[in-house]
Amino acid sequence: MQAIENSATAASGIVKTVEQRSVETLNLVVVGMISVFAAVMLSTRWSRRSPTAGPSSAGSGSPGRPRRRCSAR
Numbered sequence: 001m002q003a004i005e006n007s008a009t010a011a012s013g014i015v016k017t018v019e020q021r022s023v024e025t026l027n028l029v030v031v032g033m034i035s036v037f038a039a040v041m042l043s044t045r046w047s048r049r050s051p052t053a054g055p056s057s058a059g060s061g062s063p064g065r066p067r068r069r070c071s072a073r
Contacts (some may be wrong), residue, residue: 002027 002024016024018022 006024009020
């Protein structure tokens with residue numbers, strides 16, 4: 001959206017005001033923050049253990065509990 005606005009402004013020959021530059025900077029900052037958040041979420045997801053290991057220990061208090069539960073049966 002910012003690229004479209006920039007090209008329209010450049011094509012019309014209008015000079016940007018201080019307010020327009022501030023809004024442009026704010027837009028870029030927000031998009032950057034969203035991109036960093038998405039990258040962190042993806043890297044966190046990819047760095048976890050295998051999907052089969054998570055659910056077995058996620059509901060228990062300790063890692064040994066699922067083993068004890070399986071050996072008791």
